[in-house]
Amino acid sequence: MPVTETAATINGVSIDDSFAEAFPMSGTAIQITAINEKWALEAATKMTGFATSVIACGCEGGIERVLSPAETRDGRPGVRVLFFGFDAGGLEKQVTTRLGQCILTCPTTACYGDYESDQTIDLGSAIRYFADGFQISKKFAGKHFWRMPVMEGEFLCEAKTGMTGDGVGGGNLLIMARHVEGALKASEAAVEAMKTVPDVIMPFPGGIVRSGSKVGGKYKGMMASTNDAYCPTLKGVTDTALTEEIGSVLEIVIDGLTPDAVAKAMAAGIKAITDLGPETGALRIGAGNYGGNLGPHHFHLKDLLP
Template identity: 35%
Template structure:
C-alpha cells in the first residue's frame, strides 16, 4: 500500500463538484470587529440544502488590504445550477447584509479574478433605501450605504467564477485526541495554501447519499462510525480506530484543491495516532471530479 511518512494511503478517490464562488475582502477598524464579521458571514455551511457555504481563506495585514486596515479574504459558494446567478445574488446579499454590514466599521472589496461580476448596489447597496450613493475610493468604484453607526462601503462590482467544491481527506485515528491534533494541523497548514477554504474546518460528521429520512437531508455515514463497529455487520472501521475526522476543501481551481488535499495528508501523517489516510466519495455518481489520492502522492512527492 502507498504511504506518506509511513502512514498507509488507501487506494481511493475523493469526489468533488463544480461550484460557483465569490471571493471578497472584508476590512474593519479593529481585529475583534473583523473576526466578528468574518465568522458571522461564513457560518453554517449549507450548500447541500441548496443555499450557500463560506469560509475564511486568509487573514490580511493592513499592508495587504485596499484601505490599509486589517482584513480577511472570504469565499462564498453556491452550487453550479441553471439558476445559480439568482442564488448567488440572494446568498451573497444575505451573508453580507446580515453578517458584515451590521458589524461596525466594516467594508467589502472584490477579490475575485474574473471577467464576470454582479452589481452589489442591487442586493446590498439598496439597504440604504434609496439614500445610498456611489464614489471613487481606494482606486475602486464603491457604493456607500448610510447606516445608524455611520457608513458601510462595498465595492460596486463583485466578481464570481467557477471552482471546485467538496474535495476531502479522511484521517483514521486511534483516539479523539489524535483526531483533533491531526485536524487542527491540517486546517492550520491550509492557511498557507492560496485559493482554498475549509468550510467546516474539522468536520466530525461525514454523510452519505442514501438515507432513511430523505426529508431532513443527508444523514450519518454509518459505515464509518466507530461506535457502531460490532453493532452492524457492514462496518468499515478498522480495528483500533476510534475517530475519523474529515477535512472538506473548496478551491478556486482543481490544482488548488489537489495541493490542499496533499498538504492535509502530509501534515496529518506526522501526527502520532493517525493510522490511515483516505477520502470520501459517492461511487462516482454525483461529482464531476475524481481526485485519486495515489495521484496526489505521485504528483507532489516528486
Template identity: 35%
Template sequence: MALELNGVPVDDTYCEAFDGIYSRFIITAKHRWLLKSAAYGATALPSTVFGESEGGIDRWLSPSETPDGRHGAIAQVWVQKSKKFMDVLTREMSKRIRQGVLVVPTTRVFNATDSETKFDAELNIGRCGDGYEWEEEMWGRKVIRVPIMFGEFIIERYIGYAEGVAGGNIWYFCDSEESALEAGELAVEALKEIDGVITSFGICSAGSKPETKYPEIGPTTNHYFCPTLKNKIPDSKVPDGVKSIPEIVINGINLDVLKKAMYVCMEVASKVDGVLRISSGNYDGKLGQHKIYLRDIIEEYS
C-alpha cells in the same frame, strides 16, 4: 504498489469533487476584533445541502494587503453550479454580507475574485440605504456608500464570481479523539497558508452519505464509518483500533490548488502519532464531476 506518507498507509482511492460557483471578497475593519466578528459571522454556516450557500475564510490580510490599508480577511461564498446559480448566489451574498458584515461597525467589502464576470452589489446590498446610498470612486474602485446608524458601510459595487471545484476531502482514521483533533487542527492551520482554498467545516466530525432513511431532512450520518457502530452493524467499514474519523472538506478556486491542499492535509497528518490510516470519501463515482486520486496527488507533490 502500496501507498504511504511518513510510514502511514494511504488508501489507493479517490475523492469526488464538484463544479461550483464562488465569490471571493475582502472584508476590512478598523480593529481586528471587529474584523473577526464580521468574517466569522459571514461564513459561519455551511449549508449547501439545503440549496443555499457555503462559506469560509480563505486567509487573513495585513493592512498592507487591503485596498483601504486596514485589517482584512478574504472570504469565499460558494453555491452549486446550476441553471439558476446566479439567483442563488446574489441572494446568498446578500444575506451573508448584510447580516454578517454590514451590521458590524466600521466594516467594508471589496471584490477579490479574479474574473470578468461580476454581479451588481447595489441591487441586493447597496439598497440597504433605502435610496439614500450613493456611488463614489475610492481607493481606485467604484464603491457604494450606505448610510447606517453607526456611520456608513462601504461596499465595492461590482463583486466577481467564477467557477471552482468544491468537495475535495481527506479522511483520517485515528486511534483516539485526541489524535483526531491534533491531526485535524494541523490540517486546518496548514490550509491557511494556501491561497484560494477554504475548509468551511473546519474539522468535520460528521461525514454524510447520499442514501438516507429520512430524505426530508437531507444527508444523514455515514453509518458505515461510525466507530460506535462497529460491533452493532454487520457492514461496518471501521478498521480495528480506530476510534475517530475526522474529515477535512476543501473547496478551491481551481483544481490545482485543491489538489495541493489535499496533499498538505495528508502530509501534515501523517506525522501525528495515532493517525493509523489516511483515506478519502467518494460515492462510487456517481455524484461528482471530478475524481481526484490520492495516488496521483502523492506522486505529483512528494
C-alpha cells in the same frame, strides 16, 4: 466488506488508494476590512456563520485568511472570505443577505470584491437601497462602489465581485485514528496546513466534520445520512470501511475556487498528517467518494503524496 487497497505508507501512516469525489460549485471571494483585525474578524465570523453545507445553509462559506494592511484595498486590516453555492443566483442571494446583516451592521467595516472575473454577482448594488436614496455611486479607476450613510459614518461597499462557476465543492480527507484524541490532533494539524493554501476554505467547525455523510438514507426526504461505513460503533454490524484498530474518524471538507487549489490543500493536509505520524495522530488517511459516477472532480490521494 469493502476492500481498500493501500496506496502508500508514509512515516507509518497508510494512505488509501482512493479518491475524493468533488462537485462543481459557484464560488466567490470578498474582502472585509475594518479599523482593526478584531472587527474585521467579527464581521467575517458572523457572515460565515451557519455556512457549513450548501444543503441546509444555502451556501458554504469560510474565512480564507486574515490580510495584512498592506494587502487590503484601503490599507486597513482585513479578512478574505470565500463563499460557494449551487449556482450564481443562489450564491448571490446568500452573499448579499449575509452582507446586509453582518457587514453593513458591523462597526467600521468596508467590503470589496476579491475575485477577478467577467462574471459577477452584486454586493453593494444589491443592498444600496438600505440607504433610502442617500446612497452614492462612485466609479473610478475602473471600479464601482456604493457608499451608504450609516449612523457610525459611511459604509463603503464595492458594487460587485467576481464569481466563478468552476469552483469545486467537496474535496475531502478522512482522518482515521486509534481514538478521537489522535484523529482530532491530526485533523487540526491538517487544517492549519491547509489554511496556508489560497483560494480554499474548510467550511465545517474548525474546518472539521465528524458527521460525514453518505447520499440519501432510509427515511424519505433525507438527502444525506450518517456515513455508517466509517462509524466505528457499527464496525461489526455494517459494511464497514474500517479495520479493527480504527476507533475514530474525522473528515475535512475543502471548497476551492479552482480544482488546483483543492488539490494543493489536500496535499498540504496529507503532509501535515504524515509528518505528525501514527503515534500521536492518525493511522490512515482516506477520502470520500460515491463510486466516481456523481462528481466530475476526482482527487486521487496517491497523486497528492508529499
